Amino acid sequence: MKIFALIPKNFNLSKKLTTLMLTIFLGGLIIGSVIFYNILFDSAKNELNTQANVLISTMDSVRRYNQDKVHPLLEKQSEEKLLLESIPSYAVHEVFDILTNSYKDKYGEYRYKDAMINPTNLKDKATDEEIKIIDKLSLSQQDKLVGQNIDQGFLMINGENKFYSARPIKITQSSCLNCHSSLDKSPKSLQILYEQGKYKPNQGFGWELNKIIGTKIIYVPAKQVYKTTNEHFVLILVIFTAIFAVTIFLATLWLKKYVVQPLNRITQVAEAVSLGDMDVEFKKHSDDEIGRLADAFTRMKTSLEIALKRLIKKRERNNDESS
Numbered sequence: 284m285k286i287f288a289l290i291p292k293n294f295n296l297s298k299k300l301t302t303l304m305l306t307i308f309l310g311g312l313i314i315g316s317v318i319f320y321n322i323l324f325d326s327a328k329n330e331l332n333t334q335a336n337v338l339i340s341t342m343d344s345v346r347r348y349n350q351d352k353v354h355p356l357l358e359k360q361s362e363e364k365l366l367l368e369s370i371p372s373y374a375v376h377e378v379f380d381i382l383t384n385s386y387k388d389k390y391g392e393y394r395y396k397d398a399m400i401n402p403t404n405l406k407d408k409a410t411d412e413e414i415k416i417i418d419k420l421s422l423s424q425q426d427k428l429v430g431q432n433i434d435q436g437f438l439m440i441n442g443e444n445k446f447y448s449a450r451p452i453k454i455t456q457s458s459c460l461n462c463h464s465s466l467d468k469s470p471k472s473l474q475i476l477y478e479q480g481k482y483k484p485n486q487g488f489g490w491e492l493n494k495i496i497g498t499k500i501i502y503v504p505a506k507q508v509y510k511t512t513n514e515h516f517v518l519i520l521v522i523f524t525a526i527f528a529v530t531i532f533l534a535t536l537w538l539k540k541y542v543v544q545p546l547n548r549i550t551q552v553a554e555a556v557s558l559g560d561m562d563v564e565f566k567k568h569s570d571d572e573i574g575r576l577a578d579a580f581t582r583m584k585t586s587l588e589i590a591l592k593r594l595i596k597k598r599e600r601n602n603d604e605s606s
Contacts, residue, residue, distance in 0.1 A: 300538055304531050315523070320516055327511040328446065332435045335393070335448035335501040338382075342375045342395065342499065349374040350458070365472040372397050372407070392504050397452060399497035403463070403487030409497060412438050420451040421495045434498075437505055444505035452497040454490055463490040545573045549580060556584055561591075 349371040357369035367373045379395045398409035400417060409417060419434055434449045454460065462469050465488050466477060476482055490496050545568055555563045565580040 297535055297538055297543055301531060301535055304527075304534065308527050308531070312520075312523070316516075316520070319519055320512065323515045323519070324508070324512045327508045327515070328435065330511065331446060331503055331508060332433075332448045335435075335503065336433065336450070338379075338390070338393065338395070338501055339448070339450055339499050341382075342379060345378045346371040346375050350456075361472050362470055363472055365470070365476060372404075392507065394502040396500050396502070397497060398449075398500050399452065401485075401487060401489060401496070403482060405486070407497070413498060413500065416447075416449050416500070417451070417495060417498050420449065420498060438502075440502065445502045446505050446508050447500055447502050449498045449500040451495040452499055453495050454492050457492060460490060460492065463487055465489075541569070541571075542573065545569070545577070549573075549577055553580060556587070561588055 349369075353374065354369045354371065357366050360366055361369045375397070376395065383390045383393055396413075397407045398413040398417070399407045400409055400414065402408055416434055434447075436447060438445050438447055454463075460468075462473055466474060466484070469488075477484065549565060552563045552565050561584070565577045565584065567574045567577040567581075
């Protein structure tokens with residue numbers, strides 16, 4: 284294999300193993316880093332998406348409570364003067380502001396918006412990108428491509444990259460159309476505001492039952508996604524590197540003790556035998572390949588001793604015959 288060719292041939296076994304493991308580690312680290320980072324990035328997005336959807340569900344609960352409990356109590360007072368407290372969307376934004384201000388460390392950078400195609404309040408007017416999200420949610424509902432009808436992704440807003448989580452706004456109760464079907468059917472207090480020019484004539488009307496008219500969307504700075512991903516990635520990288528460093532150390536230590544040192548002893552004994560020292564012994568310390576190598580050298584030494592003895596005897600006989 285080409286990876287083995289990268290290891291210098293003049294390295295000893297310990298250096299060769301260390302070099303091989305480091306090469307494998309670096310290659311695995313590069314490939315693993317890309318895979319792990321993508322996994323962690325998706326995990327961070329899902330985590331923020333889960334938090335965002337919990338918040339949206341909470342705001343839906345506030346909206347429902349205001350619509351079912353608060354609005355009926357203020358309905359008569361709102362006939363003469365429109366009370367903002369009777370409007371569910373107003374309650375939602377007020378509660379969300381209280382939440383983000385009370386828990387700035389966790390939700391301080393979260394932003395909520397009822398992005399509408401034709402809202403009463405122009406602050407809720409959907410941007411071009413938000414209209415695309417609304418269209419996507421509408422198609423998802425029609426084709427039933429998304430079970431919970433949720434969309435998420437990234438958008439550039441005022442030069443800042445944002446991560447968003449969105450759900451559709453759908454008119455499911457006919458009572459919602461009391462203020463948004465047409466101007467002549469809306470409460471008098473609302474008609475007065477239109478007559479005073481606070482709202483444009485067709486602004487906030489034409490809503491239809493069971494139609495998606497906007498999206499409830501929460502924005503989080505994209506840096507939050509990258510921050511969470513980077514924190515987890517660095518932690519995993521440190522753990523992975525530490526484990527591999529310990530593995531290399533233990534493997535090198537084992538190699539020196541059970542391979543390199545026994546081979547060095549066999550080499551030293553073999554050199555001594557080659558110089559004529561037959562008193563040294565090839566000691567066997569294990570039954571593995573190193574032990575079998577020691578046995579082979581012992582047999583070779585024994586054979587060499589027998590051959591030398593025969594050679595000496597033969598020379599002695601020749602000397603006796605010549606004399």
